[in-house]
Amino acid sequence: MTPPASATILKELVGFASVSANSNLDIIAYVEERLASLGIASRRLPDKMAKKASLLATIGPTDRAGIVLSAHTDVVPASEPNWSSPPFEASLRDGRLYGRGACDMKGFIAAILAQLPLLHREASETPVHLAFSYDEEVGCRGAPDLVAEVAGLPVKPAVCIVGEPTSLQIATAHKGKVAYRITVTGRTGHSALPHRAANAVTAAARIAAMLGDLADEVAISGPRDESFDPPYTTIHVGSLHGGSALNLVPDRAVLEYEIRNIPDREGGIPVLCSRIEAGIAAECQALRRSAPEADILIEEIVAYPQLATAADHPAVAAVARLAGTEARPRTVSFGTEAGLYAEAGIPTVICGPGDMTRAHKADEWIGLDELAATERMLERLAGRLRQPLATWMIS
Ligand SMILES: [Zn+2]
Incomplete structure (x- = not known):
């Protein structure tokens, strides 16, 4: 033509x-x-x-x-x-x-x-x-x-x-999407003396596991909209970086995750986000028991609505x-x-x-x-x- x-x-x-x-x-x-x-x-x-x-x-x-x-x-x-x-x-x-x-x-x-x-x-x-x-x-x-x-x-x-x-x-x-970067700051130290340090990688891994469990729960029992593939809200951990040597307690770990939500009519997304925030806050508290200066920073990196x-x-x-x-x-x-x-x-x-x-x-x-x-x-x-x-x- x-x-x-x-x-x-x-x-x-x-x-x-x-x-x-x-x-x-x-x-x-x-x-x-x-x-x-x-x-x-x-x-x-x-x-x-x-x-x-x-x-x-x-x-x-x-x-x-x-x-x-x-x-x-x-x-x-x-x-x-x-x-x-x-x-x-x-x-x-x-x-x-x-x-x-x-x-x-x-x-x-x-x-x-x-x-x-x-x-x-x-x-x-x-x-x-x-x-x-x-x-x-x-x-x-x-x-x-x-x-x-x-x-x-x-x-x-x-x-x-x-x-x-x-x-x-x-x-x-x-679907809508929101993505976050979580930076965990712990305290470094010799791996023989982990009780004097705060392991950022372990904390980040616990957060990743929490997100994975939540993803499974939402997939099984969360709201559904069959016009989407998959027909539910997804939570996905895309990266987790931390640690440099086996004999050092890592004092920094960075994790990125996203939520892709089906159109939210019941206000389920804010509830999901506050559950995640509570889980992260609990990890931060646990780190601070061994290192009061420990912190977990949450940054939004992408957000657009459904x-x-x-x-x-x-x-x-x-x-x-x-x-x-x-x-x-x-x-x-x-x-x-x-x-x-x-x-x-x-x-x-x-x-x-x-x-x-x-x-x-x-x-x-x-x-x-x-x-x-x-x-x-x-x-x-x-x-x-x-x-x-x-x-x-x-x-
Ligand atoms: Zn385009």
Whole structure:
């Protein structure tokens, strides 16, 4: 097939190696320029170091409720050795465009940029807000500022589409996630005299075992939601480091763990967290019996909320019509920024081109047909922008 207009744009977007650890200011400048060429104003929201930024732009009137198109500009690293072509030089083969971020999720951005002139021409009654973030891949760290800005627009948007890859199906739910780093400080000493020391590794191992037991308990007897795989909240210890030599009592250990919760309607997550905190506090007390200076520091390293948009919300059906899908809304196993928008009171769904199973690995790709279908989805959106949102959101 003839490549759609978005394929050319996507090639350029892939060329910006916007790995989360890098600055994304060059790709933001590229988007700004495309917006500015049509006279669309946009606003950067820089991070503290002014090394990265989100971008927010409104196409159309600002005095009424509109629709948000949300995407992240960062990508995961491309250090896998088995790439068939350079990951940051998009390569077109057999109707597929290969490159890091092609699927997750620069393809969605490319389709939006390809349809900018049309959206700009048509958005006389219903505005479209573009909200492009950074640092999504390292725990949705860039989005909170941007979401606050979107939710604080003169009129709060009525719907948000997060264009993460769902093969243009509608996803209305995902688990929330919170991750912590625990640093145990004990007291070192000769291993022959452990009674004069406080063993940080033993304490951290007890905490890891406590988390493992709790994970089993929650899996067996905790709340269930069969639309998820697995259908319960998970607790996972990802790393535990400590100790340097057998004849030394280790005075430091670091453990990282995460909780991925199913949508929590009964307030079970706070209860779970306070049980974990109580277990950690008990370990700290035990350490302090032999070393009063011992301590356990808990730091939150990632947190984003669950998404649980009601499947019968009018916004869900409206976006399904735009996407041209009649499939039932589903859940996704990966986390997104959608939960943050939903938490801010904006009905939010996930719907974007490509499939997440192709992302975060070598030879990530998106089909030209998928890009073309996304352009058509945005054409359908443009076709409704001369009407007030209420007329097509509910009918
Ligand atoms: Zn993504």
